[in-house]
Amino acid sequence: MTIYEIISKKRDGFELNPDEIREMVLKFSTDGLPDYQMAAWLMAVYFRGMTSAETAVLTETMLHSGDLIDLTDIPGIKVDKHSTGGVGDKTSIILAPIVAAAGVPVPMISGRGLGHTGGTLDKLESIPGFRVNYTIPEFRQKIAKIGVCLIGQTPEIVPADRRMYALRDVTATIQSIPLITGSIMSKKLAEGIDALILDVKTGRGAFMPTYERSVELAKNLIGVGERFGKRTAAYITDMDQPLGNAVGNWLEILECMDCLRKDRDDDLMTLTHQLAGAMIYFSGKASSVEDGIRRSKELIANGAAWNKFIEIVREQNGDASFIENPQKYPKPTFSFQIRAGQDGFISGIDALEVGLVSVSLGAGRMKSDDVIDPKAGILLHKKRGDRVSAGEPLMTIYTDNHAVTESAAQRLLKAVTISAEPVQLAPLIRTFLDKHNC
Amino acid sequence: MTIYEIISKKRDGFELNPDEIREMVLKFSTDGLPDYQMAAWLMAVYFRGMTSAETAVLTETMLHSGDLIDLTDIPGIKVDKHSTGGVGDKTSIILAPIVAAAGVPVPMISGRGLGHTGGTLDKLESIPGFRVNYTIPEFRQKIAKIGVCLIGQTPEIVPADRRMYALRDVTATIQSIPLITGSIMSKKLAEGIDALILDVKTGRGAFMPTYERSVELAKNLIGVGERFGKRTAAYITDMDQPLGNAVGNWLEILECMDCLRKDRDDDLMTLTHQLAGAMIYFSGKASSVEDGIRRSKELIANGAAWNKFIEIVREQNGDASFIENPQKYPKPTFSFQIRAGQDGFISGIDALEVGLVSVSLGAGRMKSDDVIDPKAGILLHKKRGDRVSAGEPLMTIYTDNHAVTESAAQRLLKAVTISAEPVQLAPLIRTFLDKHNC
Numbered sequence: 001m002t003i004y005e006i007i008s009k010k011r012d013g014f015e016l017n018p019d020e021i022r023e024m025v026l027k028f029s030t031d032g033l034p035d036y037q038m039a040a041w042l043m044a045v046y047f048r049g050m051t052s053a054e055t056a057v058l059t060e061t062m063l064h065s066g067d068l069i070d071l072t073d074i075p076g077i078k079v080d081k082h083s084t085g086g087v088g089d090k091t092s093i094i095l096a097p098i099v100a101a102a103g104v105p106v107p108m109i110s111g112r113g114l115g116h117t118g119g120t121l122d123k124l125e126s127i128p129g130f131r132v133n134y135t136i137p138e139f140r141q142k143i144a145k146i147g148v149c150l151i152g153q154t155p156e157i158v159p160a161d162r163r164m165y166a167l168r169d170v171t172a173t174i175q176s177i178p179l180i181t182g183s184i185m186s187k188k189l190a191e192g193i194d195a196l197i198l199d200v201k202t203g204r205g206a207f208m209p210t211y212e213r214s215v216e217l218a219k220n221l222i223g224v225g226e227r228f229g230k231r232t233a234a235y236i237t238d239m240d241q242p243l244g245n246a247v248g249n250w251l252e253i254l255e256c257m258d259c260l261r262k263d264r265d266d267d268l269m270t271l272t273h274q275l276a277g278a279m280i281y282f283s284g285k286a287s288s289v290e291d292g293i294r295r296s297k298e299l300i301a302n303g304a305a306w307n308k309f310i311e312i313v314r315e316q317n318g319d320a321s322f323i324e325n326p327q328k329y330p331k332p333t334f335s336f337q338i339r340a341g342q343d344g345f346i347s348g349i350d351a352l353e354v355g356l357v358s359v360s361l362g363a364g365r366m367k368s369d370d371v372i373d374p375k376a377g378i379l380l381h382k383k384r385g386d387r388v389s390a391g392e393p394l395m396t397i398y399t400d401n402h403a404v405t406e407s408a409a410q411r412l413l414k415a416v417t418i419s420a421e422p423v424q425l426a427p428l429i430r431t432f433l434d435k436h437n438c
Numbered sequence: 439m440t441i442y443e444i445i446s447k448k449r450d451g452f453e454l455n456p457d458e459i460r461e462m463v464l465k466f467s468t469d470g471l472p473d474y475q476m477a478a479w480l481m482a483v484y485f486r487g488m489t490s491a492e493t494a495v496l497t498e499t500m501l502h503s504g505d506l507i508d509l510t511d512i513p514g515i516k517v518d519k520h521s522t523g524g525v526g527d528k529t530s531i532i533l534a535p536i537v538a539a540a541g542v543p544v545p546m547i548s549g550r551g552l553g554h555t556g557g558t559l560d561k562l563e564s565i566p567g568f569r570v571n572y573t574i575p576e577f578r579q580k581i582a583k584i585g586v587c588l589i590g591q592t593p594e595i596v597p598a599d600r601r602m603y604a605l606r607d608v609t610a611t612i613q614s615i616p617l618i619t620g621s622i623m624s625k626k627l628a629e630g631i632d633a634l635i636l637d638v639k640t641g642r643g644a645f646m647p648t649y650e651r652s653v654e655l656a657k658n659l660i661g662v663g664e665r666f667g668k669r670t671a672a673y674i675t676d677m678d679q680p681l682g683n684a685v686g687n688w689l690e691i692l693e694c695m696d697c698l699r700k701d702r703d704d705d706l707m708t709l710t711h712q713l714a715g716a717m718i719y720f721s722g723k724a725s726s727v728e729d730g731i732r733r734s735k736e737l738i739a740n741g742a743a744w745n746k747f748i749e750i751v752r753e754q755n756g757d758a759s760f761i762e763n764p765q766k767y768p769k770p771t772f773s774f775q776i777r778a779g780q781d782g783f784i785s786g787i788d789a790l791e792v793g794l795v796s797v798s799l800g801a802g803r804m805k806s807d808d809v810i811d812p813k814a815g816i817l818l819h820k821k822r823g824d825r826v827s828a829g830e831p832l833m834t835i836y837t838d839n840h841a842v843t844e845s846a847a848q849r850l851l852k853a854v855t856i857s858a859e860p861v862q863l864a865p866l867i868r869t870f871l872d873k874h875n876c
Binding site for chain 1: 449474478608609
């Protein structure tokens with residue numbers, strides 16, 4: 001089959017055979033296929049979708065476009081967590097030290113923020129000196145030494161994804177479930193994991209527009225993970241309002257430190273313990289997810305998770321003096337409080353809008369080469385369900401760019417809805433999915 | 439709106455506004471838009487279609503990407519005919535001299551063959567010396583002088599279409615009704631016509647896969663033509679079997695000469711007279727289509743159409759001695775007869791397969807830079823409905839390439855179906871559509 005025929009076949013809704021999928025992906029990733037033919041094929045895939053067999057071949061082909069990390073000589077069941085991205089989602093930075101402190105090896109390759117969503121790498125890099133660009137041998141060596149390492153994608157890992165993602169990003173073909181599945185799972189399978197916990201977000205600030213699409217994505221991810229022999233499960237979790245109270249890189253690191261030191265009973269820690277508990281259970285270090293959650297809470301209470309966090313910072317070249325003494329950190333030039341205009345109960349905080357405003361403050365990027373200001377961001381003083389009085393602070397904005405504060409304040413005020421009546425809270429964790437129910 | 443947002447908007451099924459369509463087409467035709475973004479947009483248009491307002495703006499933008507031919511100083515209502523292409527369709531070459539002989543100016547910009555379909559330009563160029571690459575001033579001057587000129591697209595006419603078509607051709611986005619409409623109508627509107635007769639083919643050898651899609655295309659073409667103030671009508675005509683008896687460039691010229699000299703009562707001339715009659719009627723030189731058909735037949739009977747044909751050949755640099763004495767023409771090295779294996783009635787001759795086999799003989803091209811052998815082709819001795827006896831010749835193959843004759847013969851034999859019972863003939867002209875019934 002020619003490339004033209006492969007594009008036509010997908011366009012007309014037929015299932016591609018493995019050779020046809022391999023032809024597209026491997027030729028494209030080795031300069032043998034023009035961008036315009038790949039772009040047309042990606043848009044056809046966007047409209048026609050892929051069967052689970054096609055998605056598995058896509059993932060496998062992408063996976064084998066580069067090197068695979070072999071962690072078999074490190075003892076233990078290696079578990080990672082992947083989130084589809086949200087606003088204020090810093091769970092990775094809290095659960096990685098918890099789970100590693102439980103004795104579970106955690107090989108974690110994370111991403112950067114783009115658009116309204118933040119990225120674990122950007123948050124970690126707000127710690128002065130913190131490095132995320134280690135080689136694969138260095139990554140392996142750090143996991144062997146301290147049980148955990150958090151890095152960015154290396155050039156050797158799934159090069160096909162880098163090229164395909166760059167093209168999808170400019171051709172409006174990002175939001176295709178099989179393409180997302182191939183992209184996520186090829187990178188996760190390359191990490192050398194044995195099991196994977198997925199946090200698939202749903203709601204205004206989530207990548208997927210509806211709950212049904214989030215469930216569909218989760219099922220696709222689980223299907224591919226299990227097909228490759230990796231125990232895979234997913235939680236569908238709320239991203240209607242930001243997670244936790246901080247949005248912005250260093251602000252989020254401060255929040256992580258707060259949670260690691262004295263735990264909290266809020267949405268952020270409920271979700272973090274749930275995911276950590278599942279990881280610990282999947283690793284065989286707990287008898288159930290609930291037992292894993294108990295272990296997770298213990299590891300915060302006894303200081304082990306905090307110590308592991310310091311150990312990670314030091315191992316990855318971070319300046320731990322900023323962790324021990326955060327007052328040293330540079331301060332943003334401007335801060336500005338947004339206050340409630342009426343008495344009532346917070347019924348919604350639009351996560352998408354909060355994410356976009358935080359980008360305008362300097363905390364994120366709209367294009368991949370935008371520069372991030374680690375100090376910029378937003379602190380939320382109230383969350384959904386909270387009672388509020390007129391004049392009470394809702395949020396504080398931090399930025400070096402005075403020009404944007406007024407429009408940011410106006411947008412954030414509109415992003416918060418206040419109701420006269422007490423608010424019925426939607427559940428944070430909507431669904432649990434694994435191979436038994438999908 | 440950014441290009442990304444315009445792609446997303448079309449992908450999500452929203453109507454684009456005129457500025458958004460102009461942005462895509464004009465940027466693309468002036469190197470301001472990468473091929474891959476245009477390819478993704480074209481595939482999104484393929485799936486989502488376009489409203490009639492969008493299609494009109496697309497056509498208008500493509501039209502104004504280049505020069506418009508102004509024929510207002512040539513007296514008379516200028517009429518052209520456009521066919522969506524088929525196998526053995528040489529009606530343009532017969533009706534252009536007929537209609538011009540009726541005193542109607544015929545500015546005709548035609549195309550080349552691609553895939554299984556033949557092209558008027560390739561057929562004309564099989565006449566030694568015949569030129570189709572005149573400049574716009576030369577085109578105007580020849581129409582003023584002899585009332586007709588048949589040329590290919592010039593670089594000044596609709597440059598956006600040339601670029602878009604080349605990209606559609608490699609991205610499997612040819613068969614989109616709004617994109618076809620924009621491509622056809624922008625070129626026809628640039629010709630300086632006042633009215634247009636469309637021959638939209640349906641059946642195995644047609645461009646559109648189903649009758650319904652052919653009707654939909656015709657309605658789109660008429661809608662755009664009328665919106666631009668050009669009287670436009672369409673016939674939906676059969677392309678299940680080849681039209682006439684010759685397939686292949688010089689073979690078709692010979693058939694045209696035969697028809698211009700002594701008329702015929704077959705499918706080819708039934709269609710030619712219908713289209714010519716409509717053109718003469720639209721020009722105001724007949725009181726009805728039927729009256730136009732009578733004029734058309736007269737102009738063959740009285741030799742005026744034949745004389746006009748000779749005049750065209752001479753005016754366009756053709757060597758008329760080959761018209762007057764076709765025996766001079768080089769002969770193909772090989773000829774081979776295909777014979778009926780049984781008695782019966784011809785129930786079908788697969789036009790697509792006949793077209794593809796004629797390409798394999800050298801009569802057409804699969805890629806735009808393939809070289810055509812003007813002598814190559816197929817003569818059909820029987821047509822649908824004809825009675826045939828076992829052993830009687832069905833077709834004759836002509837080629838210089840002996841290697842392909844055997845497979846060609848086998849394929850052609852399979853392309854003909856013979857039934858024991860007499861065959862009910864499907865109508866040649868299925869429907870007439872104009873602004874009153876679409």
